[in-house]
Amino acid sequence: MRAEVIVSAVRPDDFASYVAVRSHALQRFAYLMSGDAAESADLVQEALARAYPRWRGLVKRGTHDAYVKRSIVNGSIDRWRKLGRVVPVADVSEYDGRTAPAVDGTTDADEAWRLCAELPPVQRAAVVLRFHEDLAFAQIAEVLDCAEATARSHVHRALASLRGRLTTGVDDD
Structure with missing residues (x-):
């Protein structure tokens, strides 16, 4: 619900004010989707670039915030599909598939x-x-x-x- 309060405080017809107010929250959302700071910045930038030409129509329908978030999700999924589910591991022989206890910070x-x-x-x-x-x-x-x-x-x-x-x-x- 806190997102609704912030979004309603923004003049939605003004793209620049939307970006100024919501960019940090969108960046955090993208980071949670991707797990990488550089990739999350790219995801937000691409989502906002896709939203800009459609901005007035999105605002009229009231779907501007959902559109931007969906673009971030789609971008994250597209990158995941391109890279696959492979996660590099330093030494596979030490990995037994079990969760290690929370130690060492x-x-x-x-x-x-x-x-x-x-x-x-x-x-x-x-x-x-x-x-x-x-x-x-x-x-x-x-x-x-x-x-x-x-x-x-x-x-x-x-x-x-x-x-x-x-x-x-x-x-x-």
Whole structure:
């Protein structure tokens, strides 16, 4: 709901004021989608560049913020598809597929990000929109351009996957 307060304070017909007020939040959203600061800056820039020519129509329909976020999600998914799901690892022989305990400065937030980064992009987007952006399922569906039931399903499956990964990493002493 805090995004709605900020967005409503912006003069929506003024693209420059929208960018000035929302760019930091969009950058943070893109970072949560991609996990990389440089890539997130590119995602935001590309999304805003796509929105600019359509800005007046988007504002009239009231979908300008959802359009920009959806562009960020689409850009993240496109990059993920191009690069594939391969994540380089220094030494594969040491990896046993289990979650390591939080030591050596690893925080719960680091562990949460690592687990979320393993989710498929659409599920990760749904989780970020639901729990970080605090959006309702109807708003998530608008951003992801899907039915509300599908948005609920994405969140449900992502949470089930995260729970499964957390329980497999816990020792049963």
